[in-house]
Amino acid sequence: KKYVGYIWIRGETSAAPVELAIIWGDSDADRVTYRIDSLSSEYKKYEFQLQAGADSENARLEITSAGKGFFQIGTVSLMPADNIHGMRADTIALLKELNSPIYRWPGGNFVSGYDWRDGIGDRDKRPPRKNPAWQGIEHNDFGIDEFMTFCRVVNTEPLVVVNTGLGDLQMALEELEYANGSADSPMGKLRAKNGHPEPYNVRYWGIGNEMYGNWQLGHMPLEEYVKKHNAFVAAMRKMDPQIKVVAVGNVGPWTEGMFRHCADFIDLMSEHFYVGAKKDVVEHVNQAANRVRQIAEAHRRYRREILGGREIPVALDExxxxxxxxxxxxxxxxxxxxxxxxxxxxxxxFARNTDVYAMANYAQxxxxxxxxxxxxxxxxxxxxxxxxxxxxxxxxxxxxxxxxxxxxxxxxxxxxxxxxxxxxxxxxxxxxxxxxxxxxxxxxxxxxxxxxxxxxxxxxxxxxxxxxxxxxxxxxxxxxxxxxxxxxxxxxxxxxxxxxxxx
Missing domain, CATH: 2.60.40.1180 (Golgi alpha-mannosidase II)
Structure with missing residues (x-):
């Protein structure tokens, strides 16, 4: 299989030559190399193509020096040559077959500690961060521009969630302007500078994720969160009146409180559920459908008892x-x-309850x-x-x-x-x-x-x-x-x- 890649590297002249090698076995024949014969004190980008000679699940990329000096690697990239804007071709093919009409990004618990500004600009200069919600490092290679490219590739609509956890209103407004603002707006200019002059015109915006949960970064009591939600939505609608906002819901006191205090600031109400395992197959199969029905029944009750007959649809986005x-x-x-x-x-x-559900996003x-x-x-x-x-x-x-x-x-x-x-x-x-x-x-x-x-x-x-x-x-x-x-x-x-x- 053919691979394409690049490396940013600098070093002492005595460190050359430097070799990059794909290795899939123990013999000298089980490798293919790219050689850099000279180095400079400033970072320089070297692009290369390598053709692997065999299939292996234990192959590796090695970067070695035959010299005696010191060198530094800024970043290195290695991808199959058939990648699609940095995404795997085999996975994209399945996603096109899946043909989902909408994708929600970037989460999820992740969003409550995510600064979208870390994920724009030159990918090789984006700051790595500790994943705010899960294990490992977030390298910020896939930001809002990459997500919009993905949506175009698989022909789907974006649902962008803003950070109402550790994030503030200014962060959300700048993200909205970056996505939907004209090229002469401050953030629209930045988007154009990053190679995307036309607005993305994102219609659906999630206002936070699971803010009812104590596992959520920035979690706060309902009586405080409703103020934050309303402030976000009022300002975002003022900037772009065409958007549709998805509020954080959780059947019970939280959703009830959101409806009582935020109904005029909600276009869709988010709900989430996950179910576990049952030994009996029929009981196991029934679980998810039961939750879909229970949530629908609760929202019909909210429409009668809280909303005075007003119908705010549900986005079951996890x-x-x-x-x-x-x-x-x-x-x-x-x-x-x-x-x-x-x-x-x-x-x-879902088909039996389309009077309640406007959207359902299988996660993940x-x-x-x-x-x-x-x-x-x-x-x-x-x-x-x-x-x-x-x-x-x-x-x-x-x-x-x-x-x-x-x-x-x-x-x-x-x-x-x-x-x-x-x-x-x-x-x-x-x-x-x-x-x-x-x-x-x-x-x-x-x-x-x-x-x-x-x-x-x-x-x-x-x-x-x-x-x-x-x-x-x-x-x-x-x-x-x-x-x-x-x-x-x-x-x-x-x-x-x-x-x-x-x-």
Missing amino acids: WNYWYGDHVFGELGTRYFVRDGLGVAKALNE TVNVIGAIKTTKTAAAFETTGLMLVLYRHHFGHVPVVTTSQNPIIDAQAAILKDNQALAVAIVNPTGEKQRFSLQLEGAKAGDHGQAWDVAGNDPMDYNEPGKPLRVELRSREVSNGELFEVAPYSATIFQIPLTWRDN
Whole structure:
């Protein structure tokens, strides 16, 4: 595989020559090198290309001197030559297939200690910081400009969260102006100087993250936070009246207090949930859908009892299963078929509660608790990610009232955008095949259709990056003249052509 890279280096002339080598074995043939024959006392950038001679998960980059002097490395970069603006091509391909309509950045607990200004300008001159929320170092290679580039590459909309933890209003206003201000505004000029003259026109802005929690940097009591929230929103709306703001919510006293004191300063109310593991597969699968429904029921009550009938929609901008061994680094959970089925049933539940939910952001996307997992050399969809792909590409857009006489399966239908077909999603959390027939009111089903499913032989089946996939998205043709069948431990979407009846 071909790699591209560069190094900033300076040193004494006696330190030369300096060699950079990719090494994948023990013999002299198991390496490829780039040689710098002379050094200067000032930092100089050297760009290089190297072609690895074999595949290895134990390769390394070495920088050595054959001289006797002293040298210093400012920074070094090594990436596959097929990278896309510094992002892995294999991962970007999966993200394009996932086709999410919106991404939330930069968090998450991280945002409450993040200064967005650390992540702009020359990447090689950005300050490294201790990660404010998790382990390790934040090198600030991926800031707001890189996030906007990512959104353009995968054709999605950004949701930018401002820091209401340790951050202040001035920081938020400068970030908003940097993103949306004209090129003649102070921060717009800085954006243009950094290579982005046109405003990003970010529509959705999150006002903090989980500020109700004592784990959150800058956490404060509700009675103080409502003042901070309102001040942020008032000033941000004055700067850009077109923005939509997402407030921090947490079902119970916090959300109730936010509605009582901040309703005029909220466009969407954020809610979060994570669920753990249950031994019984059906109970495990039901958890996420139950939480989706419970949050919706709570918000209907808030509309009646607090908001006087006013409807402020919910952005469920973090939700997932979260448990188990950390297989993929810090908090890196592996997901199984049973988790995927839980995600599928939750997606059905969202369709039943579209009067409440305007947005739902599965957390997270890549690695940690993400829908995609990577190694150094491979990337693959988790079972949860496959369910998101299944529904994104094959479920309908207008939910319809759906009832099932089989209490084992979870069924939800929706009409496709063109009104020419009905999508029926069936989640079967059991180890037995299930069969059903369709009865429609107001339309007639066509004779033939298509079905797609994600299924496992075992509820604990999973995918491993770089190894043959055990769980995949499959498709088949179906006929309406017979019973529809779904596999054990599966989520299936049927698309059936419709002929509308005259009323």
